[in-house]
Amino acid sequence: MPNRKIISVAMLSVLLLLSGCTGAQKTAADTGSKVQEAVQRENKSLAEPKKEQAMKLIIEDKVVPVTWEQNASTAALQKLLPLTIKMSPYGGFEQVGAIGQSITSADKQLTTQYGDIVLYAGNKLVIFYGSNSWAYTRLGHIDMPKQELTALLNRDGVTVQLAAQ
Numbered sequence: 802m803p804n805r806k807i808i809s810v811a812m813l814s815v816l817l818l819l820s821g822c823t824g825a826q827k828t829a830a831d832t833g834s835k836v837q838e839a840v841q842r843e844n845k846s847l848a849e850p851k852k853e854q855a856m857k858l859i860i861e862d863k864v865v866p867v868t869w870e871q872n873a874s875t876a877a878l879q880k881l882l883p884l885t886i887k888m889s890p891y892g893g894f895e896q897v898g899a900i901g902q903s904i905t906s907a908d909k910q911l912t913t914q915y916g917d918i919v920l921y922a923g924n925k926l927v928i929f930y931g932s933n934s935w936a937y938t939r940l941g942h943i944d945m946p947k948q949e950l951t952a953l954l955n956r957d958g959v960t961v962q963l964a965a966q
Contacts, residue, residue, distance in 0.1 A: 855879055858918075858943070859962040860928075860953050867918065869941040874920050877904035878940065878963065886926055888959040894931025896954050898961065900924055908936040916943040916950055928961070930954040 855869040856879055869875050878884075878900070886898035895913075903923040912934040913919060919937035921927045927937065930951045943950055953959070 855966065856882060857964045857966050858941075859964065861960060863953065865950075865953075866944040867941045868944055870939050872907065872938070872940075873905040874907065874938045875940050878920075879965075882963055882965050884963040886961050886963070888926075888928070888954075888961055890955070890957060890959070892931075892933070893955070894933055895927050895929045896959050896961075897921065897925055897927050900926050906938040908938050910934065911937050911939065913937065915947045916945070918942065926961070928954060 855871075855875055856867070858865050858867045881900065881902070881904070884900060886900060888896035888898040891897050901924075904920070906920050906923040908920075911917075911919070912932065913929045914932055915930050917929045917939070918941040919927045919929075920940055921935070921937055923938075926940075928943070930947070930953075
């Protein structure tokens with residue numbers, strides 16, 4: 802009989818210890834999971850450069866929504882504001898215009914898509930309503946439907962303005 806009491810007390814003690822450990826493991830697992838999520842969010846934000854509305858782009862008196870890259874070229878372009886650029890159509894897929902001086906560039910071979918805004922040769926702004934592959938510095942992207950953008954750009958005599966936000 803006394804052995805039964807000892808065994809019962811021992812088993813009860815083990816059960817209490819195990820239930821305490823389970824809670825601690827769960828808390829540690831929850832904390833580890835939260836830490837892992839925070840690290841993943843931080844890594845994602847480091848991998849994706851932050852983008853914001855650094856400038857306002859106006860095409861023929863229409864303010865168009867742009868997501869600007871955060872790089873040395875957009876910063877240099879922003880220092881030149883306000884700018885009015887007379888554009889010329891080229892190749893049936895882009896408009897090109899001189900910005901008046903050379904700015905910082907980091908040209909890379911890119912395949913552009915409609916809406917892309919790039920710097921060409923360090924001194925020309927190019928806005929695409931089609932696609933092309935060449936060495937450019939990415940500046941931003943116009944966020945509007947292709948048909949609407951093409952209607953704005955696929956003609957002679959386009960003027961764009963860059964202004965402070």
